[in-house]
Amino acid sequence: MKLSDSSYVKQLKIIQHLNEGGKMKNKHFINGQWLASANNDTFAVINPATEQVISHVPAGNKDDINKAVMAARQAFDCGPWPKMSGTERSAYLKKIAKIINRRLDEITEIEVLDNGKPHPEAKWDIEDTAGTFEFYANLACELDEQPEQSIALSEPGFSSKAVKEPIGVAGAIIPWNFPLLMAAWKVAPALAAGCTMVLKPSEVTPLSALLLAEVIEEAGLPEGVINIVTGLGASAGQALAEHPDVDKLAFTGSVPTGSKIMSMAANDVKNVSLELGGKSPLVVFEDTDIDKAVEWIMFGIFWNQGQVCSATSRVLVAESIYPALLSRLVEEAKKITIGAGDINGVLLGPLVNATQFVKVKAAIDKAVSDGATLVTGGERPKNFDKGYFLQPTILTDMTEDSFIWQEEIFGPVVCVKPFSTEEQAIEMANNSRFGLAAAVMSKDLTRCDRVAKAFRAGIVWVNCSQPTFVEAPWGGYKQSGIGRELGQWGLNNYLETKQITRYDSEEAWGWYIK
Numbered sequence: 001m002k003l004s005d006s007s008y009v010k011q012l013k014i015i016q017h018l019n020e021g022g023k024m025k026n027k028h029f030i031n032g033q034w035l036a037s038a039n040n041d042t043f044a045v046i047n048p049a050t051e052q053v054i055s056h057v058p059a060g061n062k063d064d065i066n067k068a069v070m071a072a073r074q075a076f077d078c079g080p081w082p083k084m085s086g087t088e089r090s091a092y093l094k095k096i097a098k099i100i101n102r103r104l105d106e107i108t109e110i111e112v113l114d115n116g117k118p119h120p121e122a123k124w125d126i127e128d129t130a131g132t133f134e135f136y137a138n139l140a141c142e143l144d145e146q147p148e149q150s151i152a153l154s155e156p157g158f159s160s161k162a163v164k165e166p167i168g169v170a171g172a173i174i175p176w177n178f179p180l181l182m183a184a185w186k187v188a189p190a191l192a193a194g195c196t197m198v199l200k201p202s203e204v205t206p207l208s209a210l211l212l213a214e215v216i217e218e219a220g221l222p223e224g225v226i227n228i229v230t231g232l233g234a235s236a237g238q239a240l241a242e243h244p245d246v247d248k249l250a251f252t253g254s255v256p257t258g259s260k261i262m263s264m265a266a267n268d269v270k271n272v273s274l275e276l277g278g279k280s281p282l283v284v285f286e287d288t289d290i291d292k293a294v295e296w297i298m299f300g301i302f303w304n305q306g307q308v309c310s311a312t313s314r315v316l317v318a319e320s321i322y323p324a325l326l327s328r329l330v331e332e333a334k335k336i337t338i339g340a341g342d343i344n345g346v347l348l349g350p351l352v353n354a355t356q357f358v359k360v361k362a363a364i365d366k367a368v369s370d371g372a373t374l375v376t377g378g379e380r381p382k383n384f385d386k387g388y389f390l391q392p393t394i395l396t397d398m399t400e401d402s403f404i405w406q407e408e409i410f411g412p413v414v415c416v417k418p419f420s421t422e423e424q425a426i427e428m429a430n431n432s433r434f435g436l437a438a439a440v441m442s443k444d445l446t447r448c449d450r451v452a453k454a455f456r457a458g459i460v461w462v463n464c465s466q467p468t469f470v471e472a473p474w475g476g477y478k479q480s481g482i483g484r485e486l487g488q489w490g491l492n493n494y495l496e497t498k499q500i501t502r503y504d505s506e507e508a509w510g511w512y513i514k
């Protein structure tokens with residue numbers, strides 16, 4: 001496996017920026033300044049395609065988080081940010097989007113090196129990141145258009161209105177699968193709302209968040225509005241979640257960590273929103289074009305190496321087309337080009353790190369020992385002696401209560417099962433502790449609508465799977481989370497609603513003083 005010469009040169013430049021020339025070297029971004037970690041500890045960042053260390057970043061601890069929260073608190077309580085009009089804040093968001101677009105290539109390269117995803121997918125993420133800032137820039141302006149909502153009261157003599165206000169200091173803790181995009185889903189609406197924030201990126205992929213700090217610095221945001229601290233979950237993450245001066249916690253990650261975050265938030269009753277895992281079904285009815293179904297299944301499960309919260313990990317196929325669809329899916333899965341994300345034409349990169357590789361491989365092995373059939377994949381591809389590469393994997397014949405059918409694997413692993421009736425398909429699809437996404441494919445749109453309404457999931461795709469739009473709400477039912485991101489819903493995550501009620505009569509109220 002060899003990188004092309006131009007990719008190699010680009011990588012060298014980026015690594016140099018990170019390790020030598022860049023002012024971000026070993027620094028957090030706190031109160032508008034680049035600060036070393038309180039204890040000078042760092043951790044290594046590894047390219048999952050080569051297993052090489054590409055950088056070191058600070059391992060933030062309680063003291064670093066404390067500094068960052070204090071900066072955000074000061075910026076919220078005494079700074080200009082929450083008092084600015086939405087239109088003024090919008091100008092900063094637009095600037096951020098513009099700088100990201102200008103640095104698109106470089107940020108894309110970093111994301112590929114850090115996360116391993118194929119270059120076109122990384123580019124798409126960074127374009128979406130800029131798009132998210134643009135979208136919330138527009139919503140920030142809309143806040144000025146509707147600053148208050150008058151409320152009709154049943155009691156005469158009173159008038160009332162509801163106003164929206166920023167919630168305060170937000171703490172954002174994010175995962176590694178879409179590093180910069182997941183940051184944008186939180187930073188952009190928080191900024192639009194007038195909140196200040198401390199962001200802790202995943203320790204697995206911290207680099208693009210540090211580039212975001214550079215972008216924020218260039219955009220000239222007031223000091224302390226956005227603070228970025230790199231570090232491990234159990235130290236920096238926990239310190240942020242437990243900090244008494246944080247008003248709101250916005251978390252994206254696994255269910256076990258989400259549950260811990262919720263307990264920590266409960267200690268001082270913080271507002272919390274959680275975007276957690278999934279085990280999303282796709283139901284394919286017999287009238288579906290098999291090629292179209294195979295295309296969406298593959299996009300649903302092999303995009304980003306299956307490391308997608310909404311990944312199409314359970315496929316339910318009408319039994320009349322099950323054999324034909326399965327054989328077509330296997331044929332196409334075997335053709336997928338595997339390799340480092342910066343090689344042209346690669347569709348499947350490495351898993352994000354050694355831990356994830358071991359976890360996914362163990363899940364496949366367990367599925368087989370539990371009785372499932374490994375139809376294709378399940379191994380590190382031949383000719384790859386380095387990198388966390390895993391073949392596209394298709395499993396069948398598992399039981400409905402098996403680990404592989406019920407648990408989130410977070411890798412390029414799809415389980416396929418036949419069904420006989422619509423009722424059975426819905427029951428099987430809903431038989432999960434997760435409820436993030438679900439999809440249905442059929443030419444009969446009435447049936448699609450019926451099934452879409454019957455799914456117990458926050459996101460439903462009809463005749464497709466995965467397309468995600470910044471305008472539409474994103475979030476899960478059941479253990480897949482609490483609250484919604486994106487669209488107007490994402491902005492509401494960072495807004496409080498206050499009622500202001502006035503007594504308009506000239507006379508005393510007359511309860512005590514008659």
Ligand code: NAD
Nearest residue numbers: 174175176201202233237238253254257275276277278309
């Ligand atoms: P994770 O839960 O291991 O880590 C997520 C973040 O939490 C990281 O920043 C980590 O450092 C931090 N963390 C870990 N322990 C912590 C603690 N005790 N206190 C505070 N913070 C802590 O998840 P991951 O492996 O990074 O990401 C994969 C998971 O994220 C999957 O389950 C996936 O489904 C989920 N996810 C969900 C969505 C969604 O929108 N619903 C989107 C992307 C990923």
